[in-house]
Amino acid sequence: MDKTQIQLEDELNSLKGQVKTHPERTLRLAEQCRIRAEQILFIDGEIKALLVMAHSCWCLMEYRQGLKFIKDAYNKQ
Numbered sequence: 001m002d003k004t005q006i007q008l009e010d011e012l013n014s015l016k017g018q019v020k021t022h023p024e025r026t027l028r029l030a031e032q033c034r035i036r037a038e039q040i041l042f043i044d045g046e047i048k049a050l051l052v053m054a055h056s057c058w059c060l061m062e063y064r065q066g067l068k069f070i071k072d073a074y075n076k077q
Contacts, residue, residue: 005042008033012048019052023059030056047073 001009012033019026030052037045050073057066 004036004040005045008037008040008042008045009048012045012052015052016055019055020059023056027053027056027060043076047076050076 012030015026015030015033030049034046034049034053037043037049050069054066054069054073057063057069
C-alpha cells in the first residue's frame with residue numbers, strides 16, 4: 001500500500017467511530033473518501049467507504065439507501 005492508501009484507510013477508520021454521533025457529516029466525508037479511493041483505484045478503500053456510508057444511512061433511518069450502498073460494496077468485490 002502506498003501513502004495515499006494508508007491515509008485514506010486511517011481516515012475511514014476514524015470515520016467509523018463518528019458514525020453514531022455525527023451520521024450526516026460522516027456520510028458526506030465517507031462519500032469524499034469513496035471518490036478518492038475510486039480515483040486511485042483502491043478497491044478496498046471504496047468498499048470500506050461504502051460500508052461507512054451504509055452505516056450512516058442506517059443511523060439516519062434511510063434504510064433503503066443504506067442497502068443500496070451495501071449492494072454496491074458487494075458488487076465491488
